[in-house]
Amino acid sequence: MFDLTGKVALVTGAAQGMGRAMALALAEAGADTLLVDRNEEGLRATGASIEGWGRRAVVAPCDVSDPARIRELFKRLDAEFDRIDFLGNVAGDGILASPEEVSLEDVERCWRNLVLGRFCMCQEAGRRMLAAGRGSIVNIGSLASITALGRGHIAYSMAMGGVAQMTRELSTEWAGRGVRVNAILPAQVVNPGLEKRMSENPSLRDKYISGIPAGRLGQPDDIRGLAVFLASDASSWITGTLIPMDGGSLAANAGATMGRKK
Secondary structure (H helix, E strand, O other): OOOOOOOEEEEEOOOOHHHHHHHHHHHHOOOEEEEEEOOHHHHHHHHHHHHOOOOOEEEEEOOOOOHHHHHHHHHHHHHHOOOOOEEEEOOOOOOOEOOOOOOHHHHHHHHHHHHHHHHHHHHHHHHHHHHHOOEEEEEEOOHHHOOOOOOOEHHHHHHHHHHHHHHHHHHHHHHHHOEEEEEEEEOOEOOHHHHHHHHHOOHHHHHHHHOOOOOOOEOHHHHHHHHHHHHOHHHOOOOOOEEEEOOOOOOOOOOOOOOOOO
C-alpha cells in the first residue's frame, strides 16, 4: 500500500529541511520527483541523492509566491512527466514582527508566500488531478494554523490559519472526484531559521522543549513516514485532516506536567 512506483511527486522547498526530507522519502518509496525551490544548488544536491537510487529527479528553481512562475512550473511538469500524483506544498517564508509594528506590506508578503502561492500550486495541481480522477495534496501548515504562538507571529499565524481552512475547503470540494487534500501541522522543527533565532535567544530552546511532551525539537526527517503515508494508497480514505506533528504539544495544555524518562 505504501509503494509509490510509477507515481510523480512535486515537492516545493526541496532544497533543505522538511521539503528535502519529504522528497527523499517519496523517491525512496518509488516516486519520480519535480523538485522546486529558490535555492538551485540545494535542489541539485537533493536531486543527486534521488538519482543515486535510480529514480528520476527534475530540478526546477522557482519562487512559489509568484503565480506567473508557478504556471510556468506546471507547464514544465507537463512537458517532463505529463502527470502529477502528489503535491507537497512545503516552501514559504514567514514574517516576525509585533502586531502594532508589522507593516501591511510585510503582512501581504507573508500572505503571498504562505497562502496565495500555495493556493495557486493547489489549483494547478488540482486541475490536473481532477482530470485524471486521482491525486493527493499535502499542505504544510503549523500549530500556528490552529493555536496562537505570540512572539511576533501575527502575520505568520494569520496566513497559516488560511492554509488550514484552504485545506478543509479543497478537500470538501474535491473528495468526491478522487483528489485528497490534507495538512501537516508541525511544531518547532529544526531548520536554519529556527537555529538562528535560538542562537540569538538561547532561552528559546528550553522554552520550546518545555512545551513538548516528547522532550525534543522536531527534525526534518520526522516528516518522512507521514509524507509517504499521505501520498500512498494506504491513506485513500483520509482527506480534510489537519495532522499535528508536534511531539504531543497540542495535546498538553499550558499547565500540563510533562512525564520525562528517568
